[in-house]
Amino acid sequence: MRxxxxxxxxxxxxxVFRRKKNVIYSIxxxxxxxxxxxxxxxxxxxxxxGASGIPAAQLLVLLPAFIFYFLIIAAYLPTPIASYSLxxxxxxxxxxxxLATPTTDDEILLGKGIAAFxxxxxxxxxxxxxxxxxxxxxxxxxxxxxxxxxxxxxxxxLLMVPLAAIMSVEVNVIISSRVSDVRAAQQLGVLMVLPFxxxxxxxxxxxxxxxxxxNLLIISGVLLAADLLLLYVARATFRREEILTKWK
Amino acid sequence: MIETENxxxxxxxxxxxxxxxxxxxxxxxxxxxxxxxxxxxxxxRMLCCLISKTSGEARIAxxxxxxxxxxxxxxxxxxxxPDNVGLYDDLSAYENLDFYGKLYDCTEAQRKENIQRFLxxxxxLEKKDVAAGTFSKxxxxxxxxxxxxxxxxxxxxxxxxxxxxxPESSKTVRDFILDLKKEKRTIFLNTHNLDEAQRVCDKIAxxxxxxxxxxxxxxxxxxxxxxxxxxxxxxxxDAIQAALRKLPLGNMVIDGNRLTIDVTDxxxxxxxxxxxxxxxxxxxQSVTVVGSTLxxxxxxxxxxxx
Numbered sequence: 001m002r003x004x005x006x007x008x009x010x011x012x013x014x015x016v017f018r019r020k021k022n023v024i025y026s027i028x029x030x031x032x033x034x035x036x037x038x039x040x041x042x043x044x045x046x047x048x049x050g051a052s053g054i055p056a057a058q059l060l061v062l063l064p065a066f067i068f069y070f071l072i073i074a075a076y077l078p079t080p081i082a083s084y085s086l087x088x089x090x091x092x093x094x095x096x097x098x099l100a101t102p103t104t105d106d107e108i109l110l111g112k113g114i115a116a117f118x119x120x121x122x123x124x125x126x127x128x129x130x131x132x133x134x135x136x137x138x139x140x141x142x143x144x145x146x147x148x149x150x151x152x153x154x155x156x157x158l159l160m161v162p163l164a165a166i167m168s169v170e171v172n173v174i175i176s177s178r179v180s181d182v183r184a185a186q187q188l189g190v191l192m193v194l195p196f197x198x199x200x201x202x203x204x205x206x207x208x209x210x211x212x213x214x215n216l217l218i219i220s221g222v223l224l225a226a227d228l229l230l231l232y233v234a235r236a237t238f239r240r241e242e243i244l245t246k247w248k
Numbered sequence: 249m250i251e252t253e254n255x256x257x258x259x260x261x262x263x264x265x266x267x268x269x270x271x272x273x274x275x276x277x278x279x280x281x282x283x284x285x286x287x288x289x290x291x292x293r294m295l296c297c298l299i300s301k302t303s304g305e306a307r308i309a310x311x312x313x314x315x316x317x318x319x320x321x322x323x324x325x326x327x328x329x330p331d332n333v334g335l336y337d338d339l340s341a342y343e344n345l346d347f348y349g350k351l352y353d354c355t356e357a358q359r360k361e362n363i364q365r366f367l368x369x370x371x372x373l374e375k376k377d378v379a380a381g382t383f384s385k386x387x388x389x390x391x392x393x394x395x396x397x398x399x400x401x402x403x404x405x406x407x408x409x410x411x412x413x414x415p416e417s418s419k420t421v422r423d424f425i426l427d428l429k430k431e432k433r434t435i436f437l438n439t440h441n442l443d444e445a446q447r448v449c450d451k452i453a454x455x456x457x458x459x460x461x462x463x464x465x466x467x468x469x470x471x472x473x474x475x476x477x478x479x480x481x482x483x484x485x486d487a488i489q490a491a492l493r494k495l496p497l498g499n500m501v502i503d504g505n506r507l508t509i510d511v512t513d514x515x516x517x518x519x520x521x522x523x524x525x526x527x528x529x530x531x532x533q534s535v536t537v538v539g540s541t542l543x544x545x546x547x548x549x550x551x552x553x554x
């Protein structure tokens with residue numbers, strides 16, 4: 001496999017996305033809003049009746065949970081890009097000339113994957129960085145130390161977030177083979193947030209304690225296994241004969 | 249340059265292409281005619297290594313279609329203009345071509361030169377920085393042709409390149425095909441347009457799942473009986489009628505001073521007919537060949553297949 005071919009395809013997709021303002025807004029707006037709104041809430045909540053804001057003990061419960069929002073964001077963000085990248089090409093019938101070039105199916109799939117993976121990952125990690133900096137600024141007085149980053153956050157952001165984004169890209173490839181409308185692909189793609197929302201809820205209900213680094217690593221392992229399985233399915237789906245004769 | 253032998257494609261129980269055997273020489277424009285669903289696009293997709301063949305053999309420039317090791321080599325030396333242009337509407341004409349040039353491993357200098365050259369030939373140079381999505385159908389079709397040529401392929405597959413185009417755009421595309429023919433490129437042209445096939449093709453095959461017939465346009469026209477020569481004379485005298493009846497011709501109908509004669513090869517027989525009329529003292533006012541054309545040959549073969 002020649003990475004240079006995949007990179008050419010990814011760069012072309014980046015160029016196309018730059019001209020689709022709705023895609024750019026959906027990638028930037030969501031993480032940016034979360035990363036700014038939560039610190040504002042943390043700063044100004046709990047000041048009624050002369051109280052001095054959220055107590056430090058409560059912050060220590062809330063802050064690690066907030067970081068999981070970025071996991072959910074990472075699972076959602078590839079959807080608008082992947083749906084344009086694959087279903088959009090299918091609708092515009094631009095896949096056939098692309099498939100007629102001397103590139104392999106895997107090179108095209110990887111190129112599409114990079115295009116759908118890197119911007120959301122950058123947006124999720126960028127948003128998380130802004131979030132951590134702002135949270136540290138607004139909680140330092142109460143905690144007496146900078147809460148972020150810590151090891152668990154590192155596992156979530158550097159391991160679970162990329163794995164969630166990869167999973168989302170793979171699921172979107174599979175969805176793309178079955179739908180012929182960008183909006184339908186986006187609606188189905190949004191369902192990707194459900195398992196990650198489930199992890200968050202399970203953590204909040206203490207069914208899976210997410211403060212344990214071991215638990216986070218186990219979840220990462222499960223995500224990795226799921227990614228590999230979905231990669232197999234996505235590669236089987238993204239075969240030029242399938243695309244030209246069976247994709248709806 | 250292109251050879252197939254019993255090339256067959258089945259989708260489940262449906263046979264889309266049934267054992268076609270054909271040969272296209274280097275530098276030839278090969279017209280592939282057939283009704284909708286005849287298997288033309290499926291054949292092109294097989295030859296472009298986009299879909300697998302079920303059985304049979306096909307070779308392009310000596311490389312075997314269907315052999316994994318040869319697929320990339322074949323795709324590198326061919327260009328494809330698919331039936332749907334499939335351009336990136338958000339990218340400019342230049343960016344569309346540049347992207348494909350990169351995928352074909354053209355150097356930056358080659359890309360610049362070829363983009364300039366083909367956009368100039370197709371009259372799109374002034375629009376090179378305009379988004380392809382704003383182009384008319386004809387301009388998009390021309391851009392799709394330029395895209396297929398960006399790497400200077402030896403073989404060009406064109407699937408219905410003039411469908412849905414206005415007459416002026418169709419003519420530009422046809423003229424461009426003739427320019428490519430001068431450059432000795434091999435062109436495999438899928439078309440419904442018989443007039444277009446007759447104007448640009450060296451050889452024509454008619455497909456209706458099976459290959460019905462293959463030959464030059466003239467050979468195909470001749471293959472269908474029923475051509476007629478209509479001769480207008482000053483006076484269709486008895487002497488003229490008697491002279492013509494002595495010739496080994498087909499049926500003759502006389503309508504006033506107009507003689508309609510069934511012929512098989514008008515190019516040879518008309519001279520004899522005119523000579524006989526003149527020898528019988530007649531004055532020929534006009535000679536017109538009517539009747540069977542490539543269209544007749546096409547319709548006859550397609551109806552026979554049904």
